[in-house]
Amino acid sequence: MSNTALQIVADVTASLPSGEMPxxxxxxxxxxxxxxxxxxxxxxAAGNKETYIKTVLATSFASxxxxxxxxxxxxxxxxEIK
Amino acid sequence: MTLGExxxxxxxxxxxxxxxxxxxDTGKERPFEAIVTLVEQVLSVPLCAVSLVDRNRQWxxxxxxxxxxxxxxxxSFCTYTIEQTDAFIVPDAKADPRFASSPLxxxxxxxxxxxxxxxxxxxxxxxxxxxxxDTKPREFKPHEIEILSxxxxxxxxxxxxxxxxxxxxxxxxxRRQAWIAKSEAELKRSLREARPLSLVILDIDKFKSVNxxxxxxxxxLVISKLADxxxxxxxxxxxxxxxxxxxxxALLPASNLDEAVAVAEKCRRAFEASxxxxxxxxxxxxxxxxxxxxxxxxxxxxxxxxxxxxxxxAAKAAGRNHTxxxxxxISEVEALSA
Numbered sequence: 001m002s003n004t005a006l007q008i009v010a011d012v013t014a015s016l017p018s019g020e021m022p023x024x025x026x027x028x029x030x031x032x033x034x035x036x037x038x039x040x041x042x043x044x045a046a047g048n049k050e051t052y053i054k055t056v057l058a059t060s061f062a063s064x065x066x067x068x069x070x071x072x073x074x075x076x077x078x079x080e081i082k
Numbered sequence: 083m084t085l086g087e088x089x090x091x092x093x094x095x096x097x098x099x100x101x102x103x104x105x106x107d108t109g110k111e112r113p114f115e116a117i118v119t120l121v122e123q124v125l126s127v128p129l130c131a132v133s134l135v136d137r138n139r140q141w142x143x144x145x146x147x148x149x150x151x152x153x154x155x156x157x158s159f160c161t162y163t164i165e166q167t168d169a170f171i172v173p174d175a176k177a178d179p180r181f182a183s184s185p186l187x188x189x190x191x192x193x194x195x196x197x198x199x200x201x202x203x204x205x206x207x208x209x210x211x212x213x214x215x216d217t218k219p220r221e222f223k224p225h226e227i228e229i230l231s232x233x234x235x236x237x238x239x240x241x242x243x244x245x246x247x248x249x250x251x252x253x254x255x256x257r258r259q260a261w262i263a264k265s266e267a268e269l270k271r272s273l274r275e276a277r278p279l280s281l282v283i284l285d286i287d288k289f290k291s292v293n294x295x296x297x298x299x300x301x302x303l304v305i306s307k308l309a310d311x312x313x314x315x316x317x318x319x320x321x322x323x324x325x326x327x328x329x330x331x332a333l334l335p336a337s338n339l340d341e342a343v344a345v346a347e348k349c350r351r352a353f354e355a356s357x358x359x360x361x362x363x364x365x366x367x368x369x370x371x372x373x374x375x376x377x378x379x380x381x382x383x384x385x386x387x388x389x390x391x392x393x394x395x396a397a398k399a400a401g402r403n404h405t406x407x408x409x410x411x412i413s414e415v416e417a418l419s420a
Binding site for chain 2: 022036043045
């Protein structure tokens with residue numbers, strides 16, 4: 001499952017923004033990716049199909065990504081990042 | 083005893099960590115709603131919540147199936163969860179003497195089984211729990227606990243993002259927009275309840291000379307010193323933010339002008355007495371000027387800020403290192419010492 005989980009997480013997080021980010025944000029993104037990996041593995045262990053796992057991970061990531069975009073916008077507006 | 087165990091026993095530190103997040107009694111937010119929806123669906127539970135454990139209550143940031151927005155802490159399951167380093171599970175609440183007679187079990191939502199994961203912040207405090215509950219006894223399986231744990235860590239990720247978005251990372255004060263949002267809500271509440279409300283603006287005196295003499299990093303240290311000084315001297319319920327470069331702003335609920343002057347003077351005097359180490363061998367002493375306004379009927383936040391700003395200008399004109407109210411009166415302490 002670990003390869004599958006890796007692929008699923010890579011797929012659902014493909015839209016992550018790149019560019020200059022504060023260290024705290026980078027750490028949070030890495031932590032979130034790791035949590036998605038753990039979640040994918042646990043959902044797989046529970047006998048769920050890959051399509052269902054993808055849906056759950058995509059939903060989990062979407063709200064995080066939305067909040068991340070808002071946070072990065074705030075940091076840009078305050079001049080903390082370019 | 084490990085550091086983690088020490089923090090489990092540090093209730094005051096835990097409450098301060100929760101307070102710093104300024105998340106209690108805030109509105110619904112999409113990320114937390116999304117997570118409880120997923121917990122409800124993936125674990126097939128009728129009840130779940132992001133519960134934040136305050137001194138005497140648990141308050142739900144997001145919930146599904148629960149009718150209450152908060153409950154007394156002493157009847158809650160989550161107060162046990164935050165004492166753990168990992169999951170707290172109650173398969174059959176009626177068979178557990180700690181919960182058998184709890185109103186949460188015998189009436190209301192009739193919680194029959196519970197699984198909670200502590201919400202542990204980066205600084206190591208369990209501020210609450212992500213919990214899944216059923217209305218019938220249930221053995222939560224290891225993979226279900228693993229799933230719940232992953233979602234709990236995602237709650238923390240969301241809280242971290244929220245914290246960066248709402249708090250100035252250099253000083254810990256609220257960012258301007260977050261301060262405005264909280265303050266507007268408090269102003270409306272004060273007008274509705276006819277309670278006094280004051281606003282304080284603080285601006286570091288001759289700040290440009292600190293930057294010019296010692297450089298911008300030294301200036302940043304002085305700004306942080308003022309923020310720390312204010313946060314030490316303001317009250318728990320005051321709303322403190324960074325309004326501009328070297329300018330801070332605080333909304334003081336339930337405070338008339340005299341009370342606001344007393345609080346502002348504590349900040350001004352403490353900052354005047356402090357020193358900021360700007361190099362290994364040099365320290366600077368700075369002062370701050372303060373302007374204060376008092377809420378009037380019909381005010382909006384901009385009007386309150388504008389009058390405090392005028393008072394600040396008058397404090398600068400009076401020679402700096404003064405606290406001035408909107409009525410033009412120099413603070414009593416200052417008048418006595420002049």
